[in-house]
Amino acid sequence: MTVIENDISPEDLKKDDISDYYNTDFNILRWLQGHNTLPLNEIARKMKFHLNLRAAWNLDDLHKKERNHPIHKHWKYGITGPSGHMDNVIVNIEQCGKTDYTGMMETYSILEVMRARMVDLEQMLAHVMEIEAKTGKQAWILYVMDITGLQYNKKLYDLVTGSMKSLADFMADHYVEMIKYFVPVCVPSFATALYVVVRPLLPEKTREKVRLIGETNWRDDVLQYAIHSSLPSIWNNENHTFGGFIELPVSYPTDGYYSAKNHSVVKNAQTINVSYGKIHVVTKFIKAGGTLRWWVRGNRNFGFGVFYSDEEQCADFFVAKQVTPCFPWMPGPTLVPMEDEVVVKTDAYYHVWVSNEKSWWRTLEVQLLVESE
Structure with missing residues (x-):
């Protein structure tokens, strides 16, 4: 793309x-x-x-929706209040050290993760837009990343360079300049070293906004960015009293992992090899009221999207109408296959797009099922 x-x-x-x-x-x-x-x-x-x-995905109305996706029990709401030190800045707390991202990616497809996450992103945008409407000045989110409790293990590097990078790229692509700073706090030495390794993989604008705060005196250092009332009370100790309220996340049960359910490739799925630098597209003409369903997983990194157009040959998928969010890059091998079913609203050609364009030399193998009624 x-x-x-x-x-x-x-x-x-x-x-x-x-x-x-x-x-x-x-x-x-x-x-x-x-x-x-x-x-x-x-x-x-x-x-x-x-x-x-x-x-x-009708994002304009999403900020009004309740946080009732099952993922929301494990990935908690984080907006606490104004920065107090920076004009027109709202604080959002991400509990990176306590949120079970590994369990999330083992339980849900990246498409389903984004379905849940978009509610939070749209609520952040709504807060920003509300302040701008009141003040006539630009507003931002201060994205405080609480690293407390983060444990180093062999999956951490893969998680940071894979699934979490894909989510960060998605956020950078779609919520441009909404974040004032990313402020990781209580960062242990191993996490600092890991950040040095993965920093070149982050979007340039994201790298420029990162402000690391180490483990020493982090409760005091973070106060240059936000006032006590907007920082979480779970940080309180004998010397610090913070007033912000956030709920603690819940870990995922391992018996709910996709790999624990002994799933096999769905019936009638085709194995397709996509050469490096190439794409594979399945196109079907479907009338309004018809159904389109798909199931896909890959053995390595790939891009995926579902689009529709008036023409059988779509010349430019980047600006084509989307049926579901497009991911130009996702980590592989796929832990949880992406599958969905939609009732189409328009007579059109529907295109299921699989991309290996970002690969320089490796062939992508995908198992893919596309059906329509």
Whole structure:
């Protein structure tokens, strides 16, 4: 999915694709700030990619929804209050050391993880937009990452460079310039060393925003970014009293892992080899009210998306209408297959897109089932 030149402009986007809810000066500004080294038409393409996602999953209304996905029991809500030290900045606490990310990725597909996570991301954006509407000034999220309790094990590197990188890339692609700083606190020495290794893998804008705080005096050091009332009370000790409330996350039971359920490849799935630098697309014409379902897993990193268009041959998937969020890169081998079923709303050609474009020399093997009714 290579960015190519075309004549898309921000004016075209605002005319056809952007919703009244999302159409604010500050939302447009964030795209210009986040991609300030790119030509305007490439910024417009990236924005169109996001707007297609917003339409596919009705993101404009998502901030109003309850956090009732099963994943939300394990990945807790983190917004606590204003920074107090930085104007128009809201604090979000991510309990990185206590959240069972490994269990999450062993239990749910990355598509299902994002289905749950999008609720939180849209609620963060809604808080930012609300402040901007009141003040007339740009707002941000301070993303405090609590590393307390993080344990080093052999899966940590794979998790950080695989699944969590994919989620970070997704956030950087779709929530451009929403984060003021990423502030990991109580960072142990092994995590600092790991960050040095993985730092080059992060998006450049993300790297520039990271502010590490080590294990020594971290409760005092973090106060340069946020006031006591917006930092979590779970940090309280005899010398510190914080007033923010967050719930502790719950670990996943191992008997719920996909690997523990002895699943096999679904019936009628095809094994397909995709050469390096290439894509594989399955296209079906489906009338409105029909059903499209898919199941996919791969033996290595790959990209995946489901799109629709008026033409049987889609020339540019990057700006095509999305049925479900597109992931240009996901880690492999797949721990939990991605599967879903949708009732289509439009007579169109529906394209299931599998990409090995980011590979330089290795062939991708996927098991893929695409069915329609």
